[in-house]
Amino acid sequence: xxxxxxxxxxxxxxxxxxxxxxxxxxxxxxxxxxxxxxxxxxxxxxxxxxxxxxxxxxxxxxxxxxxxxxxxxxxxxxxxxxxxxxxxxxxxxxxxxxxxxxxxxxxxxxxxxxxxxxxxxxxxxxxxxxxxxxxxxxxxxxxxxxxxxxxxxxxxxxxxxxxxxxxxxxxxxxxxxxxxxxxxxxxxxxxxxxxxxxxxxxxxxxxxxxxxxxxxxxxxxxxxxxxxxxxxxxxxxxxxxxxxxxxxxxxxxxxxxxxxxxxxxxxxxxxxxxxxxxxxxxxxxxxxxxxxxxxxxxxxxxxxxxxxxxxxxxxxxxxxxxxxxxxxxxxxxxxxxxxxxxxxxxxxxxxxxxxxxxxxxxxxxxxxxxxxxxxxxxxxxxxxxxxxxxxxxxxxxxxxxxxxxxxxxxxxxxxxxxxxxxxxxxxxxxxxxxxxxxxxxxxxxxxxxxxxxxxxxxxxxxxxxxxxxxxxxxxxxxxxxxxxxxxxxxxxxxxxxxxxxxxxxxxxxxxxxxxxxxxxxxxxxxxxxxxxxxxxxxxxxxxxxxxxxxxxxxxxxxxxxxxxxxxxxxxxxxxxxxxxxxxxxxxxxxxxxxxxxxxxxxxxxxxxxxxxxxxxxxxxxxxxxxxxxxxxxxxxxxxxxxxxxxxxxxxxxxxxxxxxxxxxxxxxxxxxxxxx
Numbered sequence: 320x321x322x323x324x325x326x327x328x329x330x331x332x333x334x335x336x337x338x339x340x341x342x343x344x345x346x347x348x349x350x351x352x353x354x355x356x357x358x359x360x361x362x363x364x365x366x367x368x369x370x371x372x373x374x375x376x377x378x379x380x381x382x383x384x385x386x387x388x389x390x391x392x393x394x395x396x397x398x399x400x401x402x403x404x405x406x407x408x409x410x411x412x413x414x415x416x417x418x419x420x421x422x423x424x425x426x427x428x429x430x431x432x433x434x435x436x437x438x439x440x441x442x443x444x445x446x447x448x449x450x451x452x453x454x455x456x457x458x459x460x461x462x463x464x465x466x467x468x469x470x471x472x473x474x475x476x477x478x479x480x481x482x483x484x485x486x487x488x489x490x491x492x493x494x495x496x497x498x499x500x501x502x503x504x505x506x507x508x509x510x511x512x513x514x515x516x517x518x519x520x521x522x523x524x525x526x527x528x529x530x531x532x533x534x535x536x537x538x539x540x541x542x543x544x545x546x547x548x549x550x551x552x553x554x555x556x557x558x559x560x561x562x563x564x565x566x567x568x569x570x571x572x573x574x575x576x577x578x579x580x581x582x583x584x585x586x587x588x589x590x591x592x593x594x595x596x597x598x599x600x601x602x603x604x605x606x607x608x609x610x611x612x613x614x615x616x617x618x619x620x621x622x623x624x625x626x627x628x629x630x631x632x633x634x635x636x637x638x639x640x641x642x643x644x645x646x647x648x649x650x651x652x653x654x655x656x657x658x659x660x661x662x663x664x665x666x667x668x669x670x671x672x673x674x675x676x677x678x679x680x681x682x683x684x685x686x687x688x689x690x691x692x693x694x695x696x697x698x699x700x701x702x703x704x705x706x707x708x709x710x711x712x713x714x715x716x717x718x719x720x721x722x723x724x725x726x727x728x729x730x731x732x733x734x735x736x737x738x739x740x741x742x743x744x745x746x747x748x749x750x751x752x753x754x755x756x757x758x759x760x761x762x763x764x765x766x767x768x769x770x771x772x773x774x775x776x777x778x779x780x781x782x783x784x785x786x787x788x789x790x791x792x793x794x795x796x797x798x799x800x801x802x803x804x805x806x807x808x809x810x811x812x813x814x815x816x817x818x819x820x821x822x823x824x825x826x827x828x829x830x831x832x833x834x835x836x837x838x839x840x841x842x843x844x845x846x847x848x849x850x851x852x853x854x855x856x857x858x859x860x861x862x863x864x865x866x867x868x869x870x871x872x873x874x875x876x877x878x879x880x881x882x883x884x885x886x887x888x889x890x891x892x893x894x895x896x897x898x899x900x901x902x903x904x905x906x907x908x909x910x911x912x913x914x915x916x917x918x919x920x921x922x923x924x925x926x927x928x929x930x931x932x933x934x935x936x937x938x939x940x941x942x943x944x945x946x947x948x949x950x951x952x953x954x955x956x957x958x959x960x961x962x963x964x965x966x967x968x969x970x971x972x973x974x975x976x977x978x979x980x981x982x983x984x985x986x987x988x989x990x991x992x993x994x995x
Contacts, residue, residue, distance in 0.1 A: 363401065363450050363539040366392045370808045371544055377775040378545040379808040381438055382554045387546065390423065390433040393450045395537075400457040402535075403450040405434045409548075410442030410755075420448065441755040444546040451535035455483050459526060466517050473513065480520055481506050487533045495528035550756050552585065552654060552729075553779040554811060555904040557842075557894055558849025559584040560818070563592065564614060565852075565878040569636040573647045578882050580651035583894025587648055588656040588731055588849065590819070590874075592631050592641070594622035596664020599687070599697040603876050604862050607696060616874050618660045618733065619697035621667025628659065628718040638725070645726035656760070657722055660733035661715060662688060662698045669714075670699075676711050678702045690734075703739050712742055719750055729758045735773055736763040747777030760813060774810040780847060783812040789825045791917045791937060798844055802909040812906070814845040817854050819874050822867050826859045829939035832983035834859075834886060836935050839988040840920070842893045843933045846904050855884030889965075896964045896990060902926040910953065916945030919979065923953055932961065932972075935988040936981035946976040961991040969994065 368391040370379035381387055389405045403420040420434040438444055462476050481503060488499045505511050505519035519525065559579055566572045572587075579587060595615040602609035609615060614634070621627040631641060648655045663669060665685070669676060678686050678700055688695040701711060719730065735743060750757050761778040763770050774781050783801070788794050801812055816837045817826065826833050834857050841848035853873075862868040871878075897903045902924040912921040918938040924931050936943045949955060951974055958973040966986065981987060 361537065361539045362397075363393065363395045363452070363537055365448055365450055365539060365541040366394070368448060368541055368544060370546075372775055372805075372809050375542065375544055377809065378443065378547040380547050380549065380553075380779070380811065382549050382551045383439060383441055384437070384551065385548075386435050386437050387446075388433065388435045389420075389446065389448065390431060391420075391448050391541065392430050393420075393432050393448070394430050395450075395452070398457075400453045400460065401450055402453045402456070402530075403432050403434075403448060405436055405446060405448055406540075407436050407444060407446040409438070409440045409444055411440075438546065438548045441548055441550055444548055445543050446546065447543050448541040449535070449538055451538040453530075453533075454536055455480075455487070455529045455533055456526075458483060459521060462517070462520055466521070473517070477506050477516055477520065483533075484529070487529050490532040490534075491528060495531060498522075498524050498528045499532075547777075549758065549779055553758050555846040555897075556586050556654075556780075556813075557584045557897065558586040558588050558656070558813070558815070558847070560588040560590070560815075560849060560851040561880065562617070562819075562852075562873050562877070563589055563635050564617075564632075565873060565880040568634065569640040569644045573640075573644045575882060576644070576647045576651050576653060580653055582882075582887060582891045583898065585652060586654045586656050586729060586849070588658070588729075590658045591617040591620055591660055591733075592635055592657065593617070593620045593628055594625040594630055594632050595619050596621055596666035596697060598665035601697050601875050604870065604872060605868065605875060613875065614877055616697060617658075618662065618695075618874075619664040620660060620662065621664045621669070623666050623668060623671075627663065627667045627669060628715075629721050642725065649726070654729045654758075655727055656729035656731055657727045658731045658733060659719065659722070661735075661738055662695075662700055662733075664697055665699060667699075673707070673710065673714075675705050675707050676701050676714075700737070703742065712745065715742075716746055716749060719746065723750060723754055723757055728754070728756055729760070731760045731762055732778075733762050735761045735778070736765045736769045740772060740776055743773065743778070744776040751777075771806060771810060774806075780811045780813045783814060783845075785812065785814040785841065785845070786816070786818075786821050786823050789823075789937065791914075791920050794840070794844075794920060795911050798909060799911070802906045807907050811847065812845050814841040814848040816841045816848065816850050818851050819869070819872065820867070822859060822861055822869050824865075824867075825939075827861055830859075831857050831886075832939035832987055835889065836937065836939060836983075836987040838886070838890060838893060839933065839935055839990065842897055843903055843924075843931070843990065844906075844909070844922070846906055850890075852880055853884075855882075855886040855890060857884075857886070892965065893990075900929050900931050900964075900992065902929040902931045912950070913948040914945045914979075915948070916943055918943040919945040919947075919981065921947040921979075923949070923955075925953065930955065930993045931964075932991040933988060934979050934981070934991070936983055936986075939983050939987075942980065942982045944978070944980045947979055948976050949974050955993075960994045962994045964990045964992055 369389060372379050393401060393403055395401060404417045405420055406415040406417050408415050418434050418436045420432040422429050423431040423433045458480055462473065465473060465476065484499055484503050488496060488503065491499055502519045502525045506516050563569060563572045566575060595617060596619045600609040600613065600615040600619065602613045625633065631638065645655050680686060685699050688698040688700050705711065747759055758779040759777065760780040761773045762782050763773055764782060770781055784797060788797050800806065801810065826837065834854065858869065860870040862870045902908060905926055908924045908926055910923050912923060914921050918936065919934060920937055921934040934947050949972065955974060960969060961972050962969050979989065
């Protein structure tokens with residue numbers, strides 16, 4: 320069928336005219352909507368504030384002493400001059416403090432504003448941005464332009480200025496009031512020549528006095544945002560992990576604390592110290608059949624008649640011995656970190672007292688924990704969806720609270736990603752209400768988004784994928800995401816070079832050189848890193864080819880340990896360099912350099928006047944040569960002297976290409992700093 324023809328324009332006009340009387344009558348019957356009483360709606364818009372995590376759902380994170388850079392887009396219709404400040408207050412403060420915001424691109428009258436403030440106390444901080452119309456600044460700009468243009472009659476403009484100054488003078492005191500009153504006398508003097516009035520109106524002292532005392536017209540506040548401010552150890556710390564049963568228990572570990580502190584470690588991390596179950600106890604090398612002398616895995620927590628998560632293993636010592644260890648650590652500037660695993664052995668007292676807290680099959684049997692392909696026949700998970708979930712949550716709160724009361728201020732939490740997000744958010748908030756210096760490390764080798772969520776909801780540090788990032792492109796990609804992506808506001812990475820669970824293939828096949836380069840990378844890329852004992856002795860024999868489990872793993876047997884590994888002097892020097900150079904105590908200042916060789920990784924970190932350049936050979940088997948290309952954007956001078964903080968050697972460097980040669984048998988890396 321042919322398409323219908325469009326009615327001619329005349330017909331449309333005729334039909335419209337026929338309907339117009341009825342339409343007009345209906346419109347006349349309607350009344351304009353009534354607006355609510357009070358002042359008109361705000362005309363200023365404050366958008367896209369920074370730093371904000373998930374639209375304000377979670378706080379951004381900083382540490383005591385940090386400078387917080389804030390910014391926002393601030394717009395208003397018209398041509399009025401705007402002013403803005405960041406307002407902020409600490410956990411116990413009632414009054415707002417303020418710092419000014421300025422245009423980031425003021426030369427083109429841009430709409431992005433930025434400023435900064437410093438946080439000086441642990442706890443939850445609140446901040447907002449306030450913007451307002453600066454009528455006096457707009458008036459001053461108008462007068463200034465017209466004077467420059469040569470306009471003769473300015474009486475109307477000056478009368479407007481008088482009105483503004485009379486409003487402000489009532490608020491001013493002291494010299495500022497004197498300045499404003501003087502300007503008023505000149506502007507109102509009929510005998511004063513025009514140039515004198517212009518000088519008085521445009522004077523810098525008058526402008527400063529008015530700015531300090533004038534009302535904030537149309538003042539508009541952004542929604543409050545929060546910051547979680549931790550002690551510095553949340554950002555910068557150096558971890559050493561050991562099994563106390565391999566060092567003579569708590570008393571034996573306490574004897575090692577002075578040397579651990581001397582080596583530059585400030586966090587001593589212990590796997591679970593609780594009684595170990597006997598049912599399905601694991602034997603050597605994760606065997607399903609334990610011998611009579613096999614101590615079992617510390618993560619199989621709980622033994623009837625001895626206790627569970629609130630107790631300690633009798634073989635490690637008494638609570639008095641534990642308190643001696645905590646006190647000794649504190650005296651040497653070390654935090655004792657305790658591993659808390661929220662699972663239980665089949666012999667945990669809670670299975671008898673609260674069987675409803677555990678996952679049971681329809682036939683009444685319990686299902687042991689699994690993380691395919693790993694199986695944990697000696698461990699049972701809790702049922703976080705049970706009817707008495709409140710009782711389960713409160714029981715674990717009491718566990719954490721008990722250890723905090725015994726002086727533990729750092730917790731490494733095992734597999735937190737298998738427990739409810741709301742539980743962690745509640746627990747961490749409740750613990751830190753009374754003890755804001757308590758820190759939580761998430762051992763969550765899982766999906767990236769899950770790790771990010773744990774960090775957002777309260778974990779202060781997190782394990783990362785660093786252990787498996789060994790190629791240059793992998794490290795550059797991953798570190799740029801951590802240092803410069805959205806995660807930088809809330810995710811603090813802890814670069815463990817090895818753990819009792821992870822013996823990376825790079826260490827297995829790389830020999831001693833691999834240990835040196837991985838230590839340098841972990842310690843200089845991330846402000847926080849750690850090693851597990853045995854690393855300093857190049858331990859790298861897997862239980863089977865391709866496995867990341869250690870042969871004769873300390874998880875299933877006690878060893879005779881001592882601080883005597885050949886790497887210890889090198890580790891001590893690297894840790895000393897970290898303490899002496901603020902540039903290495905940050906992550907967001909990381910800038911990678913081109914090297915023209917994929918086997919060489921180079922980067923620079925700068926904080927104030929402190930500059931550190933690191934060049935590392937990623938190939939543990941061969942000499943590698945290349946260049947470290949220092950770009951102009953680093954802000955370094957055209958030519959400069961550097962000293963290798965590892966060897967003491969000095970070199971002449973410059974912007975552009977700098978030749979490097981790294982021999983894994985002699986020098987695996989340069990750690991350079993500028994020298995005058």
